[in-house]
Amino acid sequence: DTGVSQNPRHKITKRGQNVTFRCDPISEHNRLYWYRQTLGQGPEFLTYFQNEAQLEKSRLLSDRFSAERPKGSFSTLEIQRTEQGDSAMYLCASRGFNEKLFFGSGTQLSVL
Amino acid sequence: DAKTTQPNSMESNEEEPVHLPCNHSTISGTDYIHWYRQLPSQGPEYVIHGLTSNVNNRMASLAIAEDRKSSTLILHRATLRDAAVYYCIIDGSARQLTFGSGTQLTVLP
Numbered sequence: 001d002t003g004v005s006q007n008p009r010h011k012i013t014k015r016g017q018n019v020t021f022r023c024d025p026i027s028e029h030n031r032l033y034w035y036r037q038t039l040g041q042g043p044e045f046l047t048y049f050q051n052e053a054q055l056e057k058s059r060l061l062s063d064r065f066s067a068e069r070p071k072g073s074f075s076t077l078e079i080q081r082t083e084q085g086d087s088a089m090y091l092c093a094s095r096g097f098n099e100k101l102f103f104g105s106g107t108q109l110s111v112l
Numbered sequence: 113d114a115k116t117t118q119p120n121s122m123e124s125n126e127e128e129p130v131h132l133p134c135n136h137s138t139i140s141g142t143d144y145i146h147w148y149r150q151l152p153s154q155g156p157e158y159v160i161h162g163l164t165s166n167v168n169n170r171m172a173s174l175a176i177a178e179d180r181k182s183s184t185l186i187l188h189r190a191t192l193r194d195a196a197v198y199y200c201i202i203d204g205s206a207r208q209l210t211f212g213s214g215t216q217l218t219v220l221p
Contacts, residue, residue: 004155033209042199042211043156056207091155099144101209103155 002026006092006104013082014112020078021107025094032075033101034067035091036060043091049075082111116200121216124190132185132215134200139180144203147174147185149196150214156199159185195219 005024013019025032030051035043046065048056051072061067064082069075079086089106117135124130136145144163148156160167160174162183167174173186187194197214 035211042197042213045208045210048207050207058208093155099146099161099203100158101146101148101156102158105153105155 004092004094004102004104006090006107008107009105010108010110012110012112015082015084017082018078018080019082019109020076021090021092021109023075023077023092023094023104025073025075025092026096026102027073029094029096029102030072031095032069033093033095034075034077035093037089037091037106038087046077046090079109082109084111087111115210116202116212118198118200118212118215120213121218123218123220124187125220126192127189130187130190130194130217130219132187132198132200132217133182134184135182136200136202137181139202140204141180142204145174145176145180145183146201146203146209147172148199148201148211149194150199151196156211159198161203190217190219192219192221 007022032049034046037043045058046061047067049069052069064080067077087110089108091106093101093103095101146161147159150156160172162174175184197216199211199214
């Protein structure tokens with residue numbers, strides 16, 4: 001069990017640029033979640049995958065956001081035309097059959 | 113998923129027990145109660161979960177009210193490393209786990 005891995009750990013970008021984050025879940029976990037967290041707030045749910053199927057999307061996930069999980073393994077979260085309000089920690093979590101969520105350390109995005 | 117209510121902050125002295133409360137009055141019969149904690153600059157970490165009966169593990173105990181509308185996370189002997197934000201979450205559909213603002217626990221030496 002190597003844990004949930006997220007890359008990069010930090011990303012600084014200019015407003016209007018596109019960014020992509022990657023999440024590698026624990027290998028046997030079929031469920032994967034993306035969350036966004038701003039300072040002083042709890043994580044906000046963005047989207048949920050079961051295997052390769054995206055089964056749930058938050059209304060927070062505007063059309064500038066897209067997430068994929070090809071082949072039901074790693075997942076990517078892309079933000080197009082970034083805005084300063086997108087600055088946050090983006091967290092990925094995975095889950096197998098024992099109900100525990102395992103989180104990665106997150107990707108801290110700063111939009112200048 | 114059911115909404116949860118937690119105090120914004122709590123304080124405890126080191127090596128004393130801590131009882132962190134959570135209200136979840138709209139919980140459904142098959143919803144699990146989960147607790148996670150988050151240290152600064154880290155992702156949340158699983159602490160414990162339960163359905164109806166009280167649960168114990170090496171980290172903590174979970175006491176669930178008989179009507180299941182509230183629960184309490186118990187840290188038996190708080191250490192400085194237990195200082196974190198603690199989140200109570202109700203797991204219903206498993207598709208969307210909703211975190212609240214959590215309780216910031218401060219442990220005083």
